[in-house]
Amino acid sequence: MSDMGKYIIRRLLTGVLVVLCVTVIIFGIMQAMPGNPIDLMVDTRVSAEKVAELKARWGLDKPVIVQYFYWLGNILRGDFGTSITTKQEVLFLIKQRLPYTLMLTGTAVVIEYLVAVPLGLAAAVRKGRLMDKSMTVIMVVLWSMPTFWLGVLFMMEFAINHRFFPISGYSGLRSLVLPAMTLALPSLAQIFRLTRSEVLDVMEERYVETACAKGVSNRGVLVRHVLRNALIPVTVTFFLNLPWLIGGSVVVENVFAWPGMGQLLWKGIAKQDFPIVQGITFVIAILTVICNLIGDIISGVLDPRIRME
Amino acid sequence: MKKKSKLSQVLRKPLFLIGFIMLAVVILAALFAPRIALRDYAQMDLSLKFVAPCAQFPLGTDQYGRCIFSRIVYGSRIALKVGLMAVVIETGIGVTLGIIAGYYGKKLDQAIMFLTDMIWSIPPIILAMAIVLLLTPSAENVAISIALVTWAQFTKIVRVKVQAIKNLSYIQAARVYGESDLQIIVRYILPNLTSTIVILASLALPSAILSTTSMGFLSLGAQEPLPDWGMILSGGIQFIERAPWISFWPGVAIVWTVLGFNLAAEGLKELLDPRMKV
Numbered sequence: 001m002s003d004m005g006k007y008i009i010r011r012l013l014t015g016v017l018v019v020l021c022v023t024v025i026i027f028g029i030m031q032a033m034p035g036n037p038i039d040l041m042v043d044t045r046v047s048a049e050k051v052a053e054l055k056a057r058w059g060l061d062k063p064v065i066v067q068y069f070y071w072l073g074n075i076l077r078g079d080f081g082t083s084i085t086t087k088q089e090v091l092f093l094i095k096q097r098l099p100y101t102l103m104l105t106g107t108a109v110v111i112e113y114l115v116a117v118p119l120g121l122a123a124a125v126r127k128g129r130l131m132d133k134s135m136t137v138i139m140v141v142l143w144s145m146p147t148f149w150l151g152v153l154f155m156m157e158f159a160i161n162h163r164f165f166p167i168s169g170y171s172g173l174r175s176l177v178l179p180a181m182t183l184a185l186p187s188l189a190q191i192f193r194l195t196r197s198e199v200l201d202v203m204e205e206r207y208v209e210t211a212c213a214k215g216v217s218n219r220g221v222l223v224r225h226v227l228r229n230a231l232i233p234v235t236v237t238f239f240l241n242l243p244w245l246i247g248g249s250v251v252v253e254n255v256f257a258w259p260g261m262g263q264l265l266w267k268g269i270a271k272q273d274f275p276i277v278q279g280i281t282f283v284i285a286i287l288t289v290i291c292n293l294i295g296d297i298i299s300g301v302l303d304p305r306i307r308m309e
Numbered sequence: 310m311k312k313k314s315k316l317s318q319v320l321r322k323p324l325f326l327i328g329f330i331m332l333a334v335v336i337l338a339a340l341f342a343p344r345i346a347l348r349d350y351a352q353m354d355l356s357l358k359f360v361a362p363c364a365q366f367p368l369g370t371d372q373y374g375r376c377i378f379s380r381i382v383y384g385s386r387i388a389l390k391v392g393l394m395a396v397v398i399e400t401g402i403g404v405t406l407g408i409i410a411g412y413y414g415k416k417l418d419q420a421i422m423f424l425t426d427m428i429w430s431i432p433p434i435i436l437a438m439a440i441v442l443l444l445t446p447s448a449e450n451v452a453i454s455i456a457l458v459t460w461a462q463f464t465k466i467v468r469v470k471v472q473a474i475k476n477l478s479y480i481q482a483a484r485v486y487g488e489s490d491l492q493i494i495v496r497y498i499l500p501n502l503t504s505t506i507v508i509l510a511s512l513a514l515p516s517a518i519l520s521t522t523s524m525g526f527l528s529l530g531a532q533e534p535l536p537d538w539g540m541i542l543s544g545g546i547q548f549i550e551r552a553p554w555i556s557f558w559p560g561v562a563i564v565w566t567v568l569g570f571n572l573a574a575e576g577l578k579e580l581l582d583p584r585m586k587v
Contacts, residue, residue: 021423021427022431033443137324140572144515144519146526146563146567152542152545152549153557153560246432246435248434250434250435266438269438281435281436285431288430292429
């Protein structure tokens with residue numbers, strides 16, 4: 001089998017193992033919670049036999065290890081149980097909300113890279129000049145901003161002072177603008193820094209010197225030699241970044257009352273609705289592992305040195 | 310002599326100087342909060358709710374007529390305390406595991422690296438939320454949960470550093486002389502790690518404070534009537550059209566503090582190890 005095939009399979013196996021361990025963590029946290037889900041779910045007037053029957057149906061009368069596999073089997077089939085507060089299927093709630101979260105984070109990550117990569121390249125080429133210095137300062141300020149405050153500022157300026165965009169909720173694509181900007185701006189600083197430092201590193205490589213000495217034009221060196229190599233780590237972070245944005249969207253969704261998973265998760269936590277919390281955590285962990293996997297595979301494809309490790 | 314001149318060099322760069330001054334303001338506010346604040350942070354007066362910023366209430370009042378300025382001044386104590394606590398715990402866990410992984414290698418190394426991969430496969434804020442849910446919301450539990458989701462970055466960097474120095478000849482000589490692993494780690498390896506640890510911890514502090522305020526924003530941190538910056542801000546959003554100052558000023562305090570720490574940390578890094586990549 002080729003190196004690449006072996007590399008992908010190794011990564012894939014690690015991914016599966018990580019997901020399994022994550023389920024153990026989630027299950028452990030849920031086990032450690034005070035009270036058991038059945039007592040929380042049923043009315044106090046329900047008879048003891050009925051409760052026992054429910055416990056048997058959910059496997060709660062068995063030892064913890066058995067309960068874990070029971071639970072694992074259920075969630076692998078997509079059965080996360082029903083919400084304690086709304087009595088709706090957790091899977092149904094997640095399916096309803098996942099597209100909104102993906103839309104928000106997807107837009108944010110695209111904005112991030114479209115802005116940060118060209119700026120990082122421009123700053124690196126003009127290292128030490130005014131443009132580079134002022135960009136660096138702006139990025140430190142952005143990096144220090146809590147997303148929720150940035151969201152509030154946008155809201156005040158673009159939804160209340162000037163009614164360009166809806167203040168909150170989802171009513172068409174115009175509602176997407178403010179939350180996506182809010183989510184993208186603070187994390188943009190990281191991509192900017194990475195692009196800038198990678199480009200600077202690559203510019204010191206021997207092969208860049210050689211290309212210059214050969215008489216390749218400045219532009220040609222920049223595009224074909226510098227950018228191509230500097231963008232490898234930047235591309236990999238594209239996928240590694242998505243989970244962070246999904247995490248960040250919990251906060252942003254709450255500022256703008258965005259109907260995504262983050263809001264559902266927060267409400268679940270506030271109301272101690274365990275089935276919702278474990279369902280969403282599991283889905284997000286799976287998404288994270290998939291993103292990491294794609295990131296690993298892409299870096300293996302782009303840079304042969306990595307898959308030889 | 311040489312160190313001193315380096316320090317003055319760093320202080321001469323305007324950005325770092327600004328950072329240190331911003332920090333000094335926050336630390337003074339936290340130390341002398343009772344003297345600086347105009348009222349008690351929890352003092353309510355329902356006849357004075359939603360007062361716009363004026364001479365009596367420099368930053369206005371909230372829906373219970375509490376003075377926003379005084380709440381923000383007291384809030385600096387929570388932000389600094391939780392941030393520091395989180396960083397101390399995460400440095401402790403991260404450095405210990407990093408040294409073990411780097412020094413002993415093999416199975417132990419693999420196990421620890423797998424643990425870091427696992428921690429990284431749940432977005433930190435979500436794992437932190439789950440942990441706080443388990444421990445019940447409070448300022449201390451926020452610090453613990455932030456530490457539990459962030460130690461891995463210390464482990465990764467410390468591990469690589471230890472791998473690089475553990476085979477240096479003077480450390481091998483110490484081993485030949487029969488010094489125990491613990492002695493070698495404490496006497497020869499830790500001193501080599503000091504600047505790395507200081508830099509990492511100083512960079513971790515501003516992001517810990519930022520996470521603290523995010524948890525406060527989700528009302529998982531210090532509970533009312535304690536003046537958590539994030540919580541004051543989120544409480545104000547529902548009144549944003551009527552009283553925008555409630556949400557505006559806590560945000561200024563957060564950016565001020567985090568920016569101050571970030572600039573100061575960059576300065577510290579320049580001073581100790583300008584080439585280090587984080």
